[in-house]
Amino acid sequence: MANMKKGSVGVGVIGAGSIANLAHFPSLAQIEEGRLEATCDPVEEYRERAAKQWRIPRVFADYQEMLKLDSIDLVIVASPNVFHHEHAVAALQAGKHVIIEKPFACTNGEAWDIVAVAKKYNRKVMVGCNYRFWEQHLIAKDLITSGVIGDLKMGSSKSHEAWSLYHEMISYTRFRANPELAGAGALFDLGSHMTDLLLWFMGKPPKRVCGIAKNLTKPSTYTVLDDCVYIQIEFEGGEYGIVDLNRYSPVVTQGCELLGTEGTILTSSEAQNPYQSAPLAVYTDKDYNWEDLPEVLRDYRYPQVFWAQDNVDRPLKKRWIPIYPPRGWAYKKMVQHFIDCIAYDKEPIIRPEDGAVAMEVLCGVLKSMETNSWVDLPLKEEVIPPGFKKLEKGNS
Numbered sequence: 001m002a003n004m005k006k007g008s009v010g011v012g013v014i015g016a017g018s019i020a021n022l023a024h025f026p027s028l029a030q031i032e033e034g035r036l037e038a039t040c041d042p043v044e045e046y047r048e049r050a051a052k053q054w055r056i057p058r059v060f061a062d063y064q065e066m067l068k069l070d071s072i073d074l075v076i077v078a079s080p081n082v083f084h085h086e087h088a089v090a091a092l093q094a095g096k097h098v099i100i101e102k103p104f105a106c107t108n109g110e111a112w113d114i115v116a117v118a119k120k121y122n123r124k125v126m127v128g129c130n131y132r133f134w135e136q137h138l139i140a141k142d143l144i145t146s147g148v149i150g151d152l153k154m155g156s157s158k159s160h161e162a163w164s165l166y167h168e169m170i171s172y173t174r175f176r177a178n179p180e181l182a183g184a185g186a187l188f189d190l191g192s193h194m195t196d197l198l199l200w201f202m203g204k205p206p207k208r209v210c211g212i213a214k215n216l217t218k219p220s221t222y223t224v225l226d227d228c229v230y231i232q233i234e235f236e237g238g239e240y241g242i243v244d245l246n247r248y249s250p251v252v253t254q255g256c257e258l259l260g261t262e263g264t265i266l267t268s269s270e271a272q273n274p275y276q277s278a279p280l281a282v283y284t285d286k287d288y289n290w291e292d293l294p295e296v297l298r299d300y301r302y303p304q305v306f307w308a309q310d311n312v313d314r315p316l317k318k319r320w321i322p323i324y325p326p327r328g329w330a331y332k333k334m335v336q337h338f339i340d341c342i343a344y345d346k347e348p349i350i351r352p353e354d355g356a357v358a359m360e361v362l363c364g365v366l367k368s369m370e371t372n373s374w375v376d377l378p379l380k381e382e383v384i385p386p387g388f389k390k391l392e393k394g395n396s
Helices: 018-029 044-054 063-067 081-093 108-120 135-145 166-170 191-202 295-300 330-344 352-371
Strands: 009-014 034-040 058-060 074-077 097-100 125-127 152-160 206-214 228-235 240-246 253-260 263-267 280-284 321-323
Touching: 009 018, 009 063, 009 081, 009 330, 018 034, 018 044, 018 330, 034 044, 034 063, 034 330, 044 058, 058 063, 063 081, 074 081, 074 330, 081 097, 081 108, 097 330, 108 125, 108 352, 125 352, 135 191, 135 253, 135 263, 135 280, 135 295, 152 191, 191 228, 191 240, 191 253, 191 352, 206 352, 228 352, 295 321
Parallel strands: 009 034, 009 074, 034 058, 074 097, 097 125, 152 240
Antiparallel strands: 152 253, 206 228, 228 240, 253 263, 263 280, 280 321
16 A cells, blocks of 8 residues: 555644644644645634744634535534534535544434535545544554453543543634533533543443533632533443533542453543553453463563563463553544545444434433433434524524
8 A cells, every 4th residue: 555645644633723733733734645635713813823833824604604615525523513524515515525523423313414414415524533543542442452451351541531621622612611502511521532432332222311510619600510420321232331521520530440350441541540540551350371361461571570471380370461552643543544534434433423422422411301210222203402503504
């Protein structure tokens, strides 16, 4: 397979706000195969600032004008949540491949519509759940798939991050606190990542869901959206999972606990603390000799008593193995991966159906609160978040 030429994939970014400037523009600047052709934003200050900082050749106020450029192969949708469906569908209809910042959409109906349009126009689409691209998560997935911890029966994921952090500290606007623009609070903003990550690790379709998404700490003058979320998931194979989120903890705690019949894997990526001192830790109860142990576990299994102990113990003594892969930049790896998929016509690691299924789980929580019960998946109807109004076509 021939290598891609420099700048072979033209990219346009819808939205020149905080996430574009913090993640997408700098990632594209480091990817030789990507060529940043244009950006658009209705706010002149944002688009002109981005054009100057990132040397973007063309800027637009109207995203439809940008989509007319034949030089654009890939569109990154980095607009507020309410616009994700419209912007993604328009880009696909214009013949572009699409990365959609999370959440994939604001309703399960919108999500499946994006999947259908992508199939109709034979274009690739992927939700921007960059957490999958942290190296510790890629390693964990490989170890699970190879059976190092046996059959995965239970898993949990968590993300706790106060409104005062990204929302107040970094975001150009306060759209995330507005139900008409965001759809949901922690449920969509943090839940998109942690639900996708848990579903990927578990590797089975979710069968039913129950949960809550409530505002416990903020007055309605700040936001009516949820800051406390707890989700229970039953999978098709009889496995169970939990997603735990909040928008009030002043310091981030984030991670996954993956419980197999023959071992446990712990991961974290967004913050470390004394309780999570390594980004990845693995314990396997399987009998391994040194030469049979998966390579990544050999690389990080340092001797504790005697340098040759692991060479003579048969099988190896069982213990936790902490793993410290290079931090890297998950956004860059995500965009690079999608550009590779476009160039070589490969299926992205995050399929469009994955984005829609995650939205089924998140919208299922809202339905569960309405019925006060477990809810079967897929949902039987479109679930629209309270306070959210689906965008009328052309209103962006």
